[in-house]
Amino acid sequence: MTEVSVLGATGMVGQRFVSLLANHPFFRIAALFASEKRKGLKYGETVNWVLEEDIPESVKNIELRALGEEVPTKIVFSALPASIAGGIEKELAENGHYVFSNASAHRYDEFVPIIVPEVNPGHFEAVKYQNTKGFIITNPNCSTAGIVIPLKAIKDTLGIKKLVVFTMQAVSGAGYPGVPSLGIIDNIIPHIEKEEDKIKTETRKILGDFSGKFEYADFKVEARCNRVPVRNGHTEVLFIETDKKADVSELKEILKNFSALPQKLNLPTAPKNPIIVKDDKFRPQPVLDRNAGKGMAVTVGNIRKADIFDFTLTVLSHNTIRGAAGGSVLNAELFLKDGKLEV
Ligand SMILES: NC(=O)c1ccc[n+]([C@@H]2O[C@H](COP(=O)([O-])OP(=O)(O)OC[C@H]3O[C@@H](n4cnc5c(N)ncnc54)[C@H](OP(=O)(O)O)[C@@H]3O)[C@@H](O)[C@H]2O)c1
Known part of the structure; x- marks a missing residue:
């Protein structure tokens, strides 16, 4: 199992991430992040859960972290607002993290691909030019x-x-x-x-x-x-x-x-x-x-x-599955299975 973190875990897209990752065959949720006001609160007690399925038992007691605290995993899924995602995603990539982002902040950067695995898996090649220890991969709006x-x-x-x-x-x-x-x-x-x-x-x-x-x-x-x-x-x-x-x-x-x-x-x-x-x-x-x-x-x-x-x-x-969290999880699956990630 590969451990992952989710940034923006309490939002519309973040909840989808949690739902898709909670029983995933490749991934295990190690850390969840939200805004400062929820720091230290248990996910299940503070999240305003809006999905049809129940909150997965395995995440209910995870204590939420705020940005700035340690991100303990190599793979990070980001569901942050674009205005906040820009700086933090860049910093994570520079520190060796593999960032799979839903935000638009880096989609148009020179070497950041926007990947839909059925369409352009070859664009993963672009991350080699990012000049950071890790990388940022985005999915489309x-x-x-x-x-x-x-x-x-x-x-x-x-x-x-x-x-x-x-x-x-x-x-x-x-x-x-x-x-x-x-x-x-x-x-x-x-x-x-x-x-x-x-x-x-x-x-x-x-x-x-x-x-x-x-x-x-x-x-x-x-x-x-x-x-x-x-x-x-x-x-x-x-x-x-x-x-x-x-x-x-x-x-x-x-x-x-x-x-x-x-x-x-x-x-x-x-x-x-x-x-x-x-x-x-x-x-x-x-x-x-x-x-x-x-x-x-x-x-x-x-x-x-x-x-x-x-x-x-x-x-x-x-829009929140194929158009957001599901697309991002599929990107990470592809790169794990295709042997492109060392995690
Ligand atoms: N909704 C969609 O269909 C969709 C589709 C594709 C892409 N996207 C993109 O995905 C991203 C997330 O969208 P969303 O619809 O899930 O937004 P959202 O419902 O507003 O959720 C935003 C998340 O970011 C957290 N957050 C906000 N300000 C923060 C701060 N200063 N520090 C740390 N965390 C902070 C929120 O935490 P709190 O709950 O603690 O405030 C929440 O978990 C956006 O960039 C959006 O453009 C959305």
């Missing part, structure tokens, strides 16, 4: 995490010329307590700060290449983001212009048959089928599809030819 998997399948077979993304994002994406209830019940908020730029940049970085430096994918991306009154699960409508023309049935086959390294290695958090294709035009729906593949599969439906661009389709993924 929650709306990018879901779409890059079907986009990878499409890019490799048909090529992508242009992409338009329209999101309907769950409230949990804003953390806890996040958006005030009076702001979101019976409402839609047509802007999420910095989210559109994140989609535009991260999609092209992840689908690009790395050979000594990152070469961003050369297709154009436009995005519009909306917060909707859904608890978990981001729904995104894509319009895609492809290089090679295909019909809807061919596209469905491409998506259904997509499988990648995490599936080949049979990693514990990898879904058997990373993309689930629905023929029902009324799917995907957050309530019905967000937990597909234990929250790690991406569901694609309502696929049709578009009069403008070539295809339009709807993608749904779980």
Whole structure:
């Protein structure tokens, strides 16, 4: 068993980490961190637990640490707000820790990869250029995490010329307590700060290449983001212009048959089928599809030819599992199993 620590363990993403790591076959939680006000308090007594499953027994009595205290493990999962993550993650990497971060603070750094194991495991190579004893690996923001998997399948077979993304994002994406209830019940908020730029940049970085430096994918991306009154699960409508023309049935086959390294290695958090294709035009729906593949599969439906661009389709993924903690745990599994980590 490899011991791990979680920073930001009491937040929306931190709770997912705790839930995914508590009974993990490779990892054992050794330390949990939250803000100064919880220092020394028992996790089970102070956390405002919001997940469906109970708080794992094994973590209830762990005493929370504050930043600045010793981080006792080589592997560290970070679910800190970006404003705080920047400095601490860098310091940890300099001191030899392997940081798997959900925060945006380092995603656009010259040698920090944004990894989705089904899409760009080769980008791990970039950490060799970080010039620190340890490293930082990030995963994408929650709306990018879901779409890059079907986009990878499409890019490799048909090529992508242009992409338009329209999101309907769950409230949990804003953390806890996040958006005030009076702001979101019976409402839609047509802007999420910095989210559109994140989609535009991260999609092209992840689908690009790395050979000594990152070469961003050369297709154009436009995005519009909306917060909707859904608890978990981001729904995104894509319009895609492809290089090679295909019909809807061919596209469905491409998506259904997509499988990648995490599936080949049979990693514990990898879904058997990373993309689930629905023929029902009324799917995907957050309530019905967000937990597909234990929250790690991406569901694609309502696929049709578009009069403008070539295809339009709807993608749904779980924002705190595939879009955050689950994606990060899968990154760590891949690098352990692939023999890239000495821990
Ligand atoms: N929510 C999502 O769907 C999602 C998806 C992808 C990425 N992310 C990213 O993941 C990160 C965490 O997001 P979240 O939604 O889990 O946020 P959150 O619910 O607000 O949780 C933040 C966590 O950070 C801790 N924290 C806050 N200030 C701190 C400080 N000064 N020192 C130490 N710890 C501090 C909090 O501890 P206390 O409880 O003690 O305050 C809490 O554990 C963010 O960078 C976010 O952008 C979120």
